[in-house]
Amino acid sequence: MKKISLLLCLGIFLLPAVNSPAADISISEASSECIDCHASVHPGIVKDWQNSRHANIAPQDAMAVEGPARKVSSKNVPDNLKGTVVGCAECHMQRPEAHADTFEHNGYEIHVVVSPKDCSTCHSQEDEQYSKNLMANAYDNLAENKLYQKLQRSIIGTKKRSKGRIICGPADEATKAEACYYCHGTKLKVVGQETRDTEAAGELEFPVIEGWPNQGVGRVNLDGSLGSCSACHTRHAFSIEMARKPDTCKECHVGPDVPAFKVYAASKHGNIYSAMHKSWDFSAVPWTIGKDFTAPTCAVCHVSLLVNGDEEVVSERTHQMNNRLPWRIFGLVYAHPHPQSPDTSIIRNKDGQPLPTSLDGTIAVEFLIDPKEQDTRRKSMQAACLNCHDSSWVKGHWQRFENTIQKTNGDILIATSIMGDIWQGGYADLETNPFDEAIEKKWTDTWQFYANTIRFASAMGGGGDYVVYANGRYHLTQAVLEMNDWLNLRKKFDPSKSKGIKQ
Numbered sequence: 001m002k003k004i005s006l007l008l009c010l011g012i013f014l015l016p017a018v019n020s021p022a023a024d025i026s027i028s029e030a031s032s033e034c035i036d037c038h039a040s041v042h043p044g045i046v047k048d049w050q051n052s053r054h055a056n057i058a059p060q061d062a063m064a065v066e067g068p069a070r071k072v073s074s075k076n077v078p079d080n081l082k083g084t085v086v087g088c089a090e091c092h093m094q095r096p097e098a099h100a101d102t103f104e105h106n107g108y109e110i111h112v113v114v115s116p117k118d119c120s121t122c123h124s125q126e127d128e129q130y131s132k133n134l135m136a137n138a139y140d141n142l143a144e145n146k147l148y149q150k151l152q153r154s155i156i157g158t159k160k161r162s163k164g165r166i167i168c169g170p171a172d173e174a175t176k177a178e179a180c181y182y183c184h185g186t187k188l189k190v191v192g193q194e195t196r197d198t199e200a201a202g203e204l205e206f207p208v209i210e211g212w213p214n215q216g217v218g219r220v221n222l223d224g225s226l227g228s229c230s231a232c233h234t235r236h237a238f239s240i241e242m243a244r245k246p247d248t249c250k251e252c253h254v255g256p257d258v259p260a261f262k263v264y265a266a267s268k269h270g271n272i273y274s275a276m277h278k279s280w281d282f283s284a285v286p287w288t289i290g291k292d293f294t295a296p297t298c299a300v301c302h303v304s305l306l307v308n309g310d311e312e313v314v315s316e317r318t319h320q321m322n323n324r325l326p327w328r329i330f331g332l333v334y335a336h337p338h339p340q341s342p343d344t345s346i347i348r349n350k351d352g353q354p355l356p357t358s359l360d361g362t363i364a365v366e367f368l369i370d371p372k373e374q375d376t377r378r379k380s381m382q383a384a385c386l387n388c389h390d391s392s393w394v395k396g397h398w399q400r401f402e403n404t405i406q407k408t409n410g411d412i413l414i415a416t417s418i419m420g421d422i423w424q425g426g427y428a429d430l431e432t433n434p435f436d437e438a439i440e441k442k443w444t445d446t447w448q449f450y451a452n453t454i455r456f457a458s459a460m461g462g463g464g465d466y467v468v469y470a471n472g473r474y475h476l477t478q479a480v481l482e483m484n485d486w487l488n489l490r491k492k493f494d495p496s497k498s499k500g501i502k503q
């Protein structure tokens with residue numbers, strides 16, 4: 001065992017240094033043991049880790065770096081973790097008492113699910129900021145909202161055909177985990193123990209974890225913490241390069257409801273990225289505008305620490321992200337000022353529904369940010385643009401974008417007033433589930449797909465195909481016309497029901 005361990009250590013020494021001359025690389029005794037065995041059990045995992053910064057720099061050396069290049073944001077790191085590189089044990093053995101999945105494994109108390117709170121020991125700022133991001137709360141934001149649960153059921157529920165109707169019941173756990181909660185994150189739970197007969201180490205006991213595997217952004221972890229840092233920094237490379245590339249965000253921000261990647265890929269910025277990114281530097285920290293890259297990726301506008309040619313910081317890094325977002329352009333059902341709290345399950349509109357806007361378009365003001373805060377956030381987003389664009393370009397772009405928010409909200413008001421008449425006339429059932437009939441789906445499409453697509457393309461692409469023909473205004477207009485025809489036809493065939501309808 002000792003011999004293999006020594007050879008492996010030498011292997012690590014020979015890796016190209018990824019940082020300034022690393023002092024001596026020492027691995028803790030516990031981690032050497034994990035590696036001895038796991039190098040043959042999981043060569044993929046061990047190699048990824050060996051190529052990572054974690055395998056090459058000990059916290060005490062990383063903490064000696066001052067200024068924007070510093071990667072370990074915690075002011076204090078426990079002494080026992082400072083002197084060795086960040087190995088298997090330094091992550092999988094942290095805070096054993098906090099993790100419900102802690103188990104005895106070849107003489108060590110380890111847990112499987114390394115959580116943001118574990119990373120926080122060395123990266124406290126990222127963890128603190130991320131907890132204020134909607135993403136960290138994405139599980140509860142969906143699972144604890146009664147109305148969104150109805151939407152969920154209408155899409156992924158188990159279907160039954162009964163008395164001429166299609167009924168959507170609750171979805172099963174396996175479907176939920178690979179559908180909505182693939183992105184939003186599952187709630188993990190230890191539900192038992194199992195014994196596996198392994199080739200490397202004979203019979204071993206492991207916890208059985210419900211909701212696992214999952215890398216959703218709001219995963220509820222076994223220490224109670226929220227989120228999965230590996231949503232953007234996959235284990236065991238945990239690289240900044242990957243997080244800065246748009247493909248990472250594409251995994252979740254691509255569908256017709258949230259088409260950020262699609263509109264980006266079809267934008268001028270996306271075009272420059274795909275033509276030129278091979279010559280860009282995605283690992284440099286700090287990231288210099290113009291030198292390391294020439295057009296923005298998702299990270300540049302939403303997350304990154306940016307410096308100009310004089311090494312002056314023009315945008316601070318933010319894992320909170322919404323401190324650069326004045327609006328919520330994802331319509332629920334209208335676009336609205338950004339919510340104050342990342343926990344949206346607490347929001348109630350004036351009609352008592354758990355929505356940030358009412359069906360008549362009134363916003364739930366006391367839960368949303370005020371115009372002053374919107375202005376601060378607008379400026380922090382625009383701080384990035386102004387390094388590559390003149391102020392008149394940015395102002396012109398922003399005016400069109402905010403005009404699009406007004407116009408699309410106006411169209412959704414019309415679609416929703418038709419839907420209101422349909423409910424009022426008794427042609428569809430609002431109470432049981434406002435999303436599960438064909439005509440309700442058509443209405444849902446207007447705000448969930450078309451208005452969203454138009455706003456996303458306006459915000460992040462400056463217009464183009466996605467504001468018109470590709471799930472844009474063309475489809476929105478057509479859906480509103482069809483809803484209107486549908487209502488008129490019903491009124492004609494069943495006039496007795498249309499008494500309550502004004503027009």
Ligand code: HEC
Nearest residue numbers: 030033034037041088089092106108110112198200201206
């Ligand atoms: C003597 C060999 C051996 C040693 C030493 C060892 N492991 Fe393992 N480990 C295994 C085997 C075998 C498995 C099961 C692989 C499988 O089921 O596919 C495993 C599984 C795991 C799992 C996944 C458990 C799951 O259910 O998903 C983690 C995490 C893990 N080991 C971490 C560690 C850490 C951290 C150390 C060092 C503190 C360590 N191991 C030391 C052999 C070893």
Ligand code: HEC
Nearest residue numbers: 034038045046049054086087088091114214215228230235
């Ligand atoms: C920087 C922290 C960190 C280090 C260092 C680390 N891990 Fe992990 N490991 C994680 C995280 C995080 C996950 C789970 C991914 C997630 O959050 O979804 C994980 C998951 C695993 C799993 C289960 C993954 C699977 O696909 O079954 C195994 C096995 C494992 N680690 C073994 C190791 C071994 C062996 C080492 C050392 C070579 C190591 N880890 C080093 C953070 C770490």
Ligand code: HEC
Nearest residue numbers: 053057058059062071081086118119122229233238239240
């Ligand atoms: C014990 C301290 C420690 C823990 C725990 C830890 N890290 Fe790190 N992390 C470091 C050090 C040290 C570096 C390298 C710093 C350097 O290169 O200057 C680093 C670097 C990084 C980087 C930058 C990589 C790059 O390509 O520039 C990321 C991203 C990162 N860690 C994420 C995580 C995540 C996610 C977790 C939890 C799963 C985690 N770290 C756990 C100490 C830690």
Ligand code: HEC
Nearest residue numbers: 134141148151152155156179180183251252253258330344
């Ligand atoms: C492919 C990833 C993905 C899947 C699958 C997914 N979502 Fe989402 N969801 C997102 C993203 C991304 C956002 C944020 C959109 C934005 O703000 O631009 C979001 C936001 C939401 C919100 C707003 C929550 C709030 O209050 O902030 C609701 C509601 C929602 N999704 C419902 C669902 C339902 C229901 C399902 C399953 C039928 C689902 N999602 C499946 C990625 C996904």
Ligand code: HEC
Nearest residue numbers: 133134135138141183184216217231249252298302321322
């Ligand atoms: C594993 C899925 C997943 C990945 C990967 C992902 N996101 Fe998200 N993102 C979500 C979901 C889900 C939400 C909505 C959460 C909610 O509304 O409750 C969201 C919300 C957001 C928000 C709104 C945050 C806020 O507080 O207003 C931004 C901005 C965002 N994502 C940007 C990004 C960027 C940039 C990347 C890539 C670097 C990325 N996301 C990667 C799933 C993901």
Ligand code: HEC
Nearest residue numbers: 071116119123126127130229232240243299303304305317
């Ligand atoms: C939604 C995607 C996303 C998630 C989730 C995420 N990050 Fe990041 N992270 C990024 C992006 C993008 C960057 C690059 C920022 C930049 O360019 O300045 C980054 C950068 C970092 C860095 C800086 C590395 C360096 O080289 O200076 C660290 C450390 C880090 N993240 C840790 C974490 C930790 C810890 C978590 C979990 C609490 C986490 N991240 C969750 C997207 C994410």
Ligand code: HEC
Nearest residue numbers: 249253260261264297298301325326327328329330459460
């Ligand atoms: C040129 C800068 C820029 C780029 C590049 C960019 N975005 Fe955006 N993004 C914006 C602007 C501007 C907004 C609207 C601001 C607001 O909502 O207040 C926005 C809004 C968002 C939102 C919030 C949606 C909501 O519900 O309010 C998400 C999520 C998002 N972008 C994800 C992404 C992803 C993923 C990528 C890469 C595929 C990306 N963005 C690329 C500028 C950018």
Ligand code: HEC
Nearest residue numbers: 268269289293294295296301381384385388394397461462
């Ligand atoms: C790193 C530099 C960089 C940053 C940062 C940047 N852009 Fe750009 N942007 C460019 C370049 C280069 C072009 C291509 C100009 C051309 O077509 O010649 C461009 C094109 C555009 C276009 C396309 C106009 C058209 O009609 O095709 C819009 C709109 C735009 N940017 C808006 C923004 C906004 C808004 C921001 C900030 C949220 C921003 N940009 C941030 C470099 C940048």
